[in-house]
Each structure stands twice: as structure tokens, then as C-alpha cells.
Amino acid sequence: MKKELNEIxxxxxxxxxxxVNGVKGSVFFIGxxxxxxxALARYFNAKGINVSxxxxxxxxxxxxxxxxxxxxxxxxNIDLADKNASFIVYTPAVPKNQSQLNYFINNNYTVVxxxxxxxxxxxxxxxxxxxxxxxxxxxxSMVAHLLQHSGYGCNAFLGGIAVNYNSNFxxxxxxxxxxxxxxxxxxxxxxxxxxxxITAIDADHLDIYGTxxxxxxxxxxxxxxxxxxGCLLLKYGLKRSNDFNVKDTCTYNATxxxxxxxxxxxxxxxxxxxxxxxxxxxxxxxxxLNMGGLxxxxxxxxxxxxxxxxxxxxxxxKEAVSEYKGVKRRFEYIIKNDELVFIDDYAHHxxxxxxxxNGAKNLFPTKKCTIIFQPHLYSRTNDFADGxxxxxxxxxxIILLPIYPARESPMVGVSSDMIMQRMKNKNVKVIAKxxxxxxxxxxxxxxxxxxxxxxxxxxxxxxxxxxxxxIKEILNIK
Numbered sequence: 001m002k003k004e005l006n007e008i009x010x011x012x013x014x015x016x017x018x019x020v021n022g023v024k025g026s027v028f029f030i031g032x033x034x035x036x037x038x039a040l041a042r043y044f045n046a047k048g049i050n051v052s053x054x055x056x057x058x059x060x061x062x063x064x065x066x067x068x069x070x071x072x073x074x075x076x077n078i079d080l081a082d083k084n085a086s087f088i089v090y091t092p093a094v095p096k097n098q099s100q101l102n103y104f105i106n107n108n109y110t111v112v113x114x115x116x117x118x119x120x121x122x123x124x125x126x127x128x129x130x131x132x133x134x135x136x137x138x139x140x141s142m143v144a145h146l147l148q149h150s151g152y153g154c155n156a157f158l159g160g161i162a163v164n165y166n167s168n169f170x171x172x173x174x175x176x177x178x179x180x181x182x183x184x185x186x187x188x189x190x191x192x193x194x195x196x197x198i199t200a201i202d203a204d205h206l207d208i209y210g211t212x213x214x215x216x217x218x219x220x221x222x223x224x225x226x227x228x229x230g231c232l233l234l235k236y237g238l239k240r241s242n243d244f245n246v247k248d249t250c251t252y253n254a255t256x257x258x259x260x261x262x263x264x265x266x267x268x269x270x271x272x273x274x275x276x277x278x279x280x281x282x283x284x285x286x287x288x289l290n291m292g293g294l295x296x297x298x299x300x301x302x303x304x305x306x307x308x309x310x311x312x313x314x315x316x317x318k319e320a321v322s323e324y325k326g327v328k329r330r331f332e333y334i335i336k337n338d339e340l341v342f343i344d345d346y347a348h349h350x351x352x353x354x355x356x357x358n359g360a361k362n363l364f365p366t367k368k369c370t371i372i373f374q375p376h377l378y379s380r381t382n383d384f385a386d387g388x389x390x391x392x393x394x395x396x397x398i399i400l401l402p403i404y405p406a407r408e409s410p411m412v413g414v415s416s417d418m419i420m421q422r423m424k425n426k427n428v429k430v431i432a433k434x435x436x437x438x439x440x441x442x443x444x445x446x447x448x449x450x451x452x453x454x455x456x457x458x459x460x461x462x463x464x465x466x467x468x469x470x471i472k473e474i475l476n477i478k
């Protein structure tokens with residue numbers, strides 16, 4: 001973060017909290033329903049600041065914000081906005097022609113990105129920052145949970161809803177922050193970690209970075225932000241690992257014994273894992289993680305590495321891990337019984353989908369695997385169509401929804417058909433979102449056991465989550 005901006009924001013934060021004549025300031029958010037934006041909104045609300053904001057659609061999350069006393073409106077109308085706000089926070093995902101955003105810019109309000117505010121808030125705290133093109137939300141929630149459950153305490157700014165706390169933010173009197181470090185728009189370069197975790201540096205957000213090499217360079221630059229005397233936990237086997245030049249670097253991996261921390265004696269029982277966590281200097285025996293996916297074993301190993309670095313006792317670590325319930329939409333069990341397993345996941349990159357499918361097939365090897373996947377962004381679909389096709393081929397049945405555009409306009413020739421045409425597995429079809437319920441009902445009526453039971457997965461970062469409850473109801477029909 002530029003020094004001048006950091007100083008301005010620090011001053012603004014102080015003035016907002018102190019207020020004028022005993023009245024605290026206020027903050028207005030444009031795009032308040034975003035997962036990162038809502039965490040910040042909750043932070044200010046917890047500090048007693050008047051918080052309000054705009055988002056284009058009502059969601060479960062915005063309803064929760066409103067229930068917590070945060071004002072939210074859904075019309076791009078400046079008359080509904082807080083014109084007395086101390087400063088305005090926006091997300092880069094908001095279109096540049098958004099009228100409220102332009103009003104505040106044109107009228108000389110202090111308008112700042114979410115990442116700038118997060119950087120200023122954490123400028124004077126001990127920071128544990130979790131970065132990676134995938135795995136960062138689960139890993140950061142695991143770290144935050146281990147610290148909170150053990151009594152160590154932390155402030156958590158997460159990119160997902162932690163099931164244990166039903167929130168993406170919580171506070172603590174301990175001046176320690178666990179932050180999900182988002183690479184989108186190079187936001188994570190505004191953070192200054194004391195401890196950093198890097199889970200993956202695969203190509204993504206090529207609409208921002210242009211090339212895979214630029215993505216990798218950004219993560220290497222992120223590692224240079226670690227404070228003097230700080231520590232880097234780096235997934236073992238990452239491309240360009242030798243370019244991360246942090247003196248205190250600890251590698252981790254699910255099972256590779258060449259890493260500094262890894263799992264041994266791993267067993268699976270009813271969708272859970274039990275294993276030993278091994279390091280040259282210590283071992284924690286019989287750790288139980290009650291969630292699926294070998295990639296999540298790897299994520300918890302990184303979180304345990306942080307807990308050990310902070311000298312949290314082994315017994316407290318084991319207890320916290322066993323009580324960890326995951327993140328909404330990260331290998332989340334919606335239904336789990338002997339006949340049927342329904343998993344919902346945020347996976348929207350080929351590597352994430354690969355981890356998801358491998359995890360499900362590893363845990364439930366004899367069950368038919370059906371996946372409904374909603375591609376996210378035209379640019380990402382165009383960049384990774386071959387990768388999506390190759391990974392989805394591994395499922396037994398594949399249903400593709402049309403692309404969720406988010407912030408993008410359509411691209412000529414880019415659609416879900418682009419993925420289907422590249423697939424070798426011909427048991428694939430494209431179905432409109434609004435027709436999914438009817439399709440599943442027809443399968444139930446034809447032959448429940450053969451067509452629906454097994455492992456059923458919904459995946460994607462768009463609005464596929466709105467299908468979860470309707471699908472759950474259909475699958476539960478006897």
C-alpha cells in the first residue's frame with residue numbers, strides 16, 4: 001500500500017472511531033454483499049460504527065447483515081446512500097458506471113478499495129495471512145478456528161462463512177488477525193504478514209494478470225511482504241518454490257515425506273480422516289478431521305503448522321481440529337447417509353474441481369458420482385475449457401449449467417457447450433438452471449436408486465448455491 005494512502009486511511013479510521021462531539025462516524029459500502037466486503041462491514045459494525053451499503057441483489061448474507069443492524073438497499077440510487085459517510089468502501093467487482101460510486105468520486109468523498117481498508121486495519125496487528133489460488137478460504141478458516149477454539153484468540157477476516165461461527169468475521173481482544181489474502185486485483189500485496197501461508201499459485205484471474213507467470217510473480221512478491229523475522233508456510237512441490245526467498249520457510253504437504261510437515265498413518269472412516277502430523281522435531285498423533293477431501297487434510301496441516309508456531313498445545317490443537325465443521329460451500333455435506341451423499345462446493349477452477357472430485361471418489365469409491373457444475377466467468381471458461389473438460393470426465397454423470405457471468409459481458413463463442421464439446425465422457429448435458437428441479441424429479445420417478453442415489457455434487461462460484469435447498473428436498477423424497 002502506498003504510504004500516503006495508508007496514512008490517510010489510518011487517520012480516517014481514527015476519526016471515524018473517535019467521532020465528532022461524541023458521535024462516531026459512518027461507513028458506506030458499495031457491494032456490501034460480497035464475502036470480503038461483508039466481513040469488513042461486520043468489523044465496523046462490531047466497533048459501534050454506523051454501517052450501511054448497497055448491493056444489486058438480496059441474498060442470505062445481506063439479510064443476515066440487515067438482521068445485525070446494518071442497512072442495505074438494492075437500488076443504484078444515490079438518494080438511498082449515506083451522504084454523511086466518513087468514507088466509502090467499494091469492491092473492484094462493481095461496474096465503473098455505477099451511479100453511487102461515481103457520485104462519491106465526483107463529489108470528492110474519500111473512496112477506497114476494500115483491500116486498502118483491510119491493509120490499514122491490520123497495519124498495527126500481528127497478522128496471519130493465507131494466500132493461494134485455491135484453498136485459502138478453508139485454510140484461513142481452519143487457522144482462525146484453531147486460534148479461537150484453543151483460547152489463543154484472533155480477529156478473523158474470512159472469504160467464506162465458517163460453520164462453527166456462522167460468520168466470516170469475529171473479533172478478539174488479542175491483537176492478532178487471521179486474514180484471507182485475496183490475489184484478485186493484486187489486493188494481497190497491500191497486506192504485511194507476520195506469518196503467511198501460500199497454498200497454490202496456479203494460473204487464475206488471467207483477466208487481471210494476463211499470464212500464468214504474472215500470477216506466480218505476484219505470489220512471490222506477496223512473500224516479500226512478510227515482516228522481518230516472520231515465517232512462510234509453503235505448500236511443498238509448488239512451481240517456482242526456489243524463488244520464494246524467506247529465511248524462515250516451512251513446507252507442508254498431505255503425504256509427501258519430503259515436506260517439513262506431513263501426514264502419516266492416514267485412515268478413512270465414514271467420511272472423516274484420522275492421521276498423525278509429523279515434523280522433524282515433533283509429532284501429533286491421532287488427529288481427526290471430520291470433513292472430506294485429502295486436500296483438506298493438507299489444509300489442516302498448514303493450520304496446525306501455524307498453531308505450533310504460536311506454541312498452542314497439542315491437546316488444544318487436536319480438540320480444535322476435531323470440532324472444526326468446515327466452511328459453507330467447501331466440501332460441505334448437505335446430505336450424508338448410507339445411500340446418498342450430497343456435497344456442495346465453491347470449486348470454480350479446474351484444480352479445485354479435481355480436488356473435489358478426487359476427494360469424493362476417494363471417500364466413496366463404490367458410489368456413482370453425479371456433478372452439477374456452473375462455470376464462473378466467460379474469461380475463466382475460455383482460459384480453462386480444456387482443464388474443466390478433462391477433470392469433469394472423471395465423474396459418472398455431468399450436468400453443466402450455463403455460465404454465470406458475474407461482472408463480465410458475454411464473449412463470442414464462449415459457453416458451457418465449449419466445455420461439453422471437449423469432454424470424452426459423453427454422459428454430459430447442458431441444462432438451464434431453472435430446469436434442474438424438473439430434470440431431477442423426472443429421474444426420481446424413473447428409478448430412484450439407479451439415477452439419483454450415490455454421490456451427488458453441486459459446484460461453482462456463481463448462484464448455483466440457490467439450488468442447494470431445492471435439490472436437497474428432491475433428493476430426500478422417498
